[in-house]
Amino acid sequence: MNKIKVLIVDDSALVRSILSKGLSKDPEIEVIGTAADVYIARNEIVNKNPDVITLDVEMPKMDGVEFLKRLMPQYPIPVIMVSAMTGPKASITIEALESGAIDYVLKPSSSFGNKLNDMIDELIIKLKVASKTDVSGWKNNNYIGINKESHQKILHGGTDKILVIGASTGGTVALRKIVEQFPANMPGTVIVQHMPAGFTKMFAEKLDKVSKVSVKEAKTGDRILRGTVLVAPGGESHLKVVRTGGQYRVKCF
Numbered sequence: 377m378n379k380i381k382v383l384i385v386d387d388s389a390l391v392r393s394i395l396s397k398g399l400s401k402d403p404e405i406e407v408i409g410t411a412a413d414v415y416i417a418r419n420e421i422v423n424k425n426p427d428v429i430t431l432d433v434e435m436p437k438m439d440g441v442e443f444l445k446r447l448m449p450q451y452p453i454p455v456i457m458v459s460a461m462t463g464p465k466a467s468i469t470i471e472a473l474e475s476g477a478i479d480y481v482l483k484p485s486s487s488f489g490n491k492l493n494d495m496i497d498e499l500i501i502k503l504k505v506a507s508k509t510d511v512s513g514w515k516n517n518n519y520i521g522i523n524k525e526s527h528q529k530i531l532h533g534g535t536d537k538i539l540v541i542g543a544s545t546g547g548t549v550a551l552r553k554i555v556e557q558f559p560a561n562m563p564g565t566v567i568v569q570h571m572p573a574g575f576t577k578m579f580a581e582k583l584d585k586v587s588k589v590s591v592k593e594a595k596t597g598d599r600i601l602r603g604t605v606l607v608a609p610g611g612e613s614h615l616k617v618v619r620t621g622g623q624y625r626v627k628c629f
Contacts, residue, residue, distance in 0.1 A: 379406040380507045383426035385417040386410070386458065387435040391483070395430060395458070398496035405503065414443040421451055427507045430499065431477070433459040433468055441472045448476035448514035454506035456499065459483060467578045473548040474582065476514050478506040482572070537563040538600055538617065538624060544570040552583060555605060560588040564600035566608065566617060566626065573611030580607040600624040 382405055384395050392410040399405050408424050411417035413435055420426070433440040444455060457472045457480035469480050481499045484491035539562075543551055547569050558565070571579065577593040583605065584591035592598075594606035594615060608615035609628055616627045 377404070380404055380503060381406055381408045381424070381427045382503060383408060383417065383420050383424065383429045384410040385414065385429060385435075385440070386432040387412050388432075391432070391458075394492070395496075395499070398492075399500060399503070402500050405500065414438045414440070417443070418447075421447075421453065426453060428503050429453055429455045430458045430503070431455050431472075433457060433472065441468055441475060444472055444477060445475045448511070449516055452476070452511040452514040454478045454509050454511055456481060456502050456506055458499065470548070470575065470578050470582055474552060476511065476549070478502070478509050478511070539563055539565040540568075540617070541565065542568045548579065552586065555583050555589065555591065556586045558587060558589045558605070560603055562589050562603060562605075564602055564624065565589070565605040566594070566600060566615065567605060568608040568615060569610075571610035573609065573613070576607050576610040580605075583607070594626045594628060596626065596628045598626050600626065 382399055384392050384399075384407060386392050386395070389412070392412070396407045396410060400407050408426055409420045411420050415437060417429070417431075421429070431440045431444065435443075440457065440459070447453070447455075455477045457469060457477045459469065459480065460483040472480065479502045481495055481502060484495050541551065541554070551567060551569060555565075555567075569576065569579065580591050580593045587605070589603050589605050591605040591607065594608055598606055600606065600617065606626055608626075614629055616629070618625050618627050
């Protein structure tokens with residue numbers, strides 16, 4: 377069985393070493409190289425043709441997201457973002473997903489302990505999924521999102537049908553392409569996308585900017601309406617659709 381060839385791109389020598397040693401313990405993965413910046417990474421990609429790339433966000437010379445935007449139209453390769461970018465800066469992770477990244481893994485605040493092992497285990501799983509993901513559609517793709525101002529959104533009204541979409545790894549790009557094609561009178565829609573808490577609000581806001589429908593992060597009591605998409609909160613939350621009389625509402629718990 378051919379091993380999954382992985383290129384690690386991170387400006388930290390310690391992180392490169394940790395990821396390389398951790399990933400190499402899996403018999404299905406081969407770390408074929410590491411790169412301290414995107415220019416070294418570019419040469420490694422051309423010379424070694426990796427199956428998957430792990431990519432940091434904050435790096436010298438050019439950040440990971442800008443590199444990703446330049447990489448995908450020329451060399452569409454599955455990419456997993458590996459970054460400590462959380463909190464208010466998490467929007468850059470969403471931008472990376474919209475720019476072609478398959479998924480992301482958050483670096484633990486400490487390089488030691490169970491959190492590191494958990495991160496490596498999570499990364500291994502996502503690398504294996506990413507290696508089977510077709511990203512060829514990004515070739516020669518100079519994607520520009522739809523300008524929200526050019527669309528007139530309809531007044532909210534009741535819905536007699538509900539569309540429910542669930543997605544996990546690689547789902548953000550697919551969801552964007554789906555939702556931006558929704559007509560303004562689309563039946564009420566509920567989306568569950570596997571993400572940490574806080575990320576789904578930013579994801580919903582970005583979807584709202586490129587679509588004809590209104591998109592927002594769901595909260596308990598929100599009514600499912602025609603022309604509206606509700607994104608379930610991330611983290612450990614659950615979402616349930618509840619019918620009250622002739623109305624459908626959501627309950628987050």
